[in-house]
Amino acid sequence: MSREKKKGSCLKTALIVIVVLAILGVIGTALGKKDDKVKDGTAGKGDTKSEETEEKTEFAIGETAEPKGIQITLLSTTESSGNEFATPDEGNVFLLCEFEVTNNSEEDIAISSIASFEAYCDDYSINQDILGLQVSEAEGKNQLDGSVAAGKKMNGIIAYQVPADWSTMEIKVSPDFWSSKDITFVFNK
Numbered sequence: 059m060s061r062e063k064k065k066g067s068c069l070k071t072a073l074i075v076i077v078v079l080a081i082l083g084v085i086g087t088a089l090g091k092k093d094d095k096v097k098d099g100t101a102g103k104g105d106t107k108s109e110e111t112e113e114k115t116e117f118a119i120g121e122t123a124e125p126k127g128i129q130i131t132l133l134s135t136t137e138s139s140g141n142e143f144a145t146p147d148e149g150n151v152f153l154l155c156e157f158e159v160t161n162n163s164e165e166d167i168a169i170s171s172i173a174s175f176e177a178y179c180d181d182y183s184i185n186q187d188i189l190g191l192q193v194s195e196a197e198g199k200n201q202l203d204g205s206v207a208a209g210k211k212m213n214g215i216i217a218y219q220v221p222a223d224w225s226t227m228e229i230k231v232s233p234d235f236w237s238s239k240d241i242t243f244v245f246n247k
Contacts, residue, residue: 123241127163132243144192152190153218161206171202176230179220190217
């Protein structure tokens, strides 16, 4: 096995382990928050302002959704044909989606690139592709996973592998596992 292949294989394994640990942490945090809300009687209560802003559920690149005091913006999308260590399947490209999350609520929130985001390319369900995080266009950018404290922000990317001739992408976002309303970012090639 060549040194580059060994390095790529180790990197891929390490990324998978990190993603799994992040998911477990997010699930544990979300379960704890739901229990706290049930105990103190605030489960399901919201203020009028956040209910009004939740009426709009579909957003474009650059628009900001504000469910329950959390601002979510799809800042940009970038296509990549990969590099020597990470290449998409034949006929596909990596699509990197950069999001910014601002937590204006009074509680910490958990964001998971796997559990909080659901993507569809031309109406077909697709999963994120962690190999896409290794391309040069993703250099210096964070993966979109972790906790965001009240009053703080998170910026990161999610990578998908899509057909090179894709037409429409939809990314549904649930900033909280227990949120009853999703928001959807829709954009065309």
